[in-house]
Amino acid sequence: MLAGCDIxxxxxxxxxxxxxxxPPEDSELVAAVVAALARAQAVLAAATGAVPSLxxxxxxxxxxxxxxxxxxxxxxxxxxxxxxxxxSVPARPRDALTAVxxxxxxxxxxxxxxxxxxxxxxxxxxxxxxxxSTSQHSAALAEVTP
Numbered sequence: 001m002l003a004g005c006d007i008x009x010x011x012x013x014x015x016x017x018x019x020x021x022x023p024p025e026d027s028e029l030v031a032a033v034v035a036a037l038a039r040a041q042a043v044l045a046a047a048t049g050a051v052p053s054l055x056x057x058x059x060x061x062x063x064x065x066x067x068x069x070x071x072x073x074x075x076x077x078x079x080x081x082x083x084x085x086x087x088s089v090p091a092r093p094r095d096a097l098t099a100v101x102x103x104x105x106x107x108x109x110x111x112x113x114x115x116x117x118x119x120x121x122x123x124x125x126x127x128x129x130x131x132x133s134t135s136q137h138s139a140a141l142a143e144v145t146p
Contacts, residue, residue: 026118026120043087043100112128
């Protein structure tokens with residue numbers, strides 16, 4: 001589990017240990033962010049499929065997305081995880097990385113917007129943490145071009 005990426009706040013003496021789902025008005029928001037994460041994962045998978053040499057560079061981003069999906073899917077366990085259409089990514093390293101960076105920027109915009117509109121403070125905190133992670137990975141991807 002990633003530090004800071006948990007729907008429930010730390011337990012204190014007055015709280016039970018059961019997880020609390022986000023308010024009903026946040027269910028659509030969680031579904032939208034989960035769909036955005038699934039789309040970003042599809043782009044990462046397409047990039048490593050098209051340019052296998054990018055696998056090591058993109059692995060930390062993919063691992064973060066898996067962790068974030070686990071956290072969000074756990075908040076709405078009755079919801080089905082979306083299966084996005086396969087992404088198409090160019091087979092040239094620079095172009096594949098450009099596609100990944102664009103995908104990560106789209107994800108970042110969606111997660112940031114969600115952190116501002118979430119009714120639940122806990123969900124807003126989690127989305128802000130996901131946005132920070134996505135921003136850091138985007139910056140790292142932009143640093144060096146193959």
